[in-house]
Amino acid sequence: MLMKSRNCGIYQPGKARRVLLGGMNDSAYRVDTTPRLAQWRIENLASCTYRKSDAFKMGKWNWHLSVEKNRVLFVKLYPEVSNLTRDNPPIASFIIRVVSSAGDRKALTHPEVTDKQLKNNDDFVWPIDVPLTGKFIIDVEFLDLKIASPCGGEPCSIWADGYTKKQSNATALASLGRMLTEGIHTDIIIHASNGSMGAHRAVLAARSPVFCSMFSHDLKEKEMSVINICDMSIESCQAFLNYIYGNFQHEEFLSHRLALLRAADKYDISDLKEACHDSLLEDIDVKNVLDRLQNASLYDLPKLKTSCMRYLVKFGKIFDIRDDFNAFLLSADRELIAEVFHEVLSAWKGF
Incomplete structure (x- = not known):
């Protein structure tokens, strides 16, 4: 039986979660993308201790970013659970930054991640012990995405392979x-x-x-x-x-x-x-x-x-x-x- 929310009509779990976390609109969870770059703009984390982005497409997979504020800030990047992820988990190379959107645009950059297989939300966790206030951007630049070769041997880049097949x-x-x-x-x-x-x-x-x-x-x-x-x-x-x-x-x-x-x-x-x-x-x-x-x-x-x-x-x-x-x-x-x-x-x- 569907429950009704006072402000939202028919109860929908995702929207209800957002209402409970402070009434933020959908744009607060949207990740903007270009072919190899993803950016999540976060206005303020003061009202909650956890936030998970909407899914965004990169390569063959849907992805999520999440932030969790405890004694330090934890940033996670992971693919959405699916048959594709289980059968062909991505092997990712990327650079991830947290950029202050204030005037000086100070950035914290994680060391480059190379050929890391990602299956769930515990495979890449970045603890940040520098206090972050106000607006900031999580910026992920994907350098390559690979899958294990079905014939064994070295993993294959999906971008290179896809390009060759198309052209x-x-x-x-x-x-x-x-x-x-x-x-x-x-x-x-x-x-x-x-x-x-x-x-x-x-x-x-x-x-x-x-x-x-x-x-x-x-x-x-x-x-x-x-x-x-x-x-x-x-x-x-x-x-x-x-x-x-x-x-x-x-x-x-x-x-x-x-x-x-x-x-x-x-x-x-x-x-x-x-x-x-x-x-x-x-x-x-x-x-x-x-x-x-x-x-x-x-x-x-x-x-x-x-x-x-x-x-x-x-x-x-x-x-x-x-x-x-x-x-x-x-x-x-x-x-x-x-x-x-x-x-x-x-x-x-x-x-």
């Missing part, structure tokens, strides 16, 4: 890879900035309308059977051709993403451009966010631009890179700078 081209047959790596009947030479390699007109033309146009008209590339790609190193060019031929490796792709993005834009290979776009979204951090933002503007990558803006402004990372941001203001495109300031002003109005 592998179904038509990239093993024979195409052999044609490139073994130089079977190559009929055109590509000159990179520091080396050369052979390729096949038909394959290049099938994958790129720009290459197709080169070989269809009386241009020097058709006449001389040579393509000059002087703005790419031979290593980046090899990665570019490996992707075209369906012969790429994930680590190789990660090492040459920006060069591949430029080539994809130049030669109008939309699936490669989208692959770079999606991959660059996955590991935004304070070291690369400004470069990613400029590339997003230069190559018209709206999702990346939005994510970088959100990371800088909504998640407050602009305060952590003040010197780099000042240098960015001196060199970046004026329209892009105006967009950043518009985002900052909008955030302040909504604060």
Whole structure:
């Protein structure tokens, strides 16, 4: 039989718990996320000694954060109990911080956690004996999430594995890879900035309308059977051709993403451009966010631009890179700078 609450109508356990803890609204339990970052904003712990966040999605799992105030403050991070968690518990690498949202934004940072298997709420507990008052933010940056390999051996990253499965081209047959790596009947030479390699007109033309146009008209590339790609190193060019031929490796792709993005834009290979776009979204951090933002503007990558803006402004990372941001203001495109300031002003109005 359902019980009725004086203020809430039909009794619901989660909502009743929140009423008992001080009438806090649902936003007090919400965790904001980007692809690898989670932030929980806590207004005040004075009214209670325990609080558990709503579930938030990261990788394949739903997660929770909780705080418990006793003699010290305990912060916990753990996956929600489910069949997935029982059968494939996450092996997580992450950095967790508690940041004061006061003007000085002081931060307490736990030492980096590497490849820790998390099954329940006792697997990661961080005791903090520094008194915290007022508003603060729990900031979790996931560096990697892995699951145990079904075949044994080393755990597999779900992000790397997921990327490979999504981006592998179904038509990239093993024979195409052999044609490139073994130089079977190559009929055109590509000159990179520091080396050369052979390729096949038909394959290049099938994958790129720009290459197709080169070989269809009386241009020097058709006449001389040579393509000059002087703005790419031979290593980046090899990665570019490996992707075209369906012969790429994930680590190789990660090492040459920006060069591949430029080539994809130049030669109008939309699936490669989208692959770079999606991959660059996955590991935004304070070291690369400004470069990613400029590339997003230069190559018209709206999702990346939005994510970088959100990371800088909504998640407050602009305060952590003040010197780099000042240098960015001196060199970046004026329209892009105006967009950043518009985002900052909008955030302040909504604060």
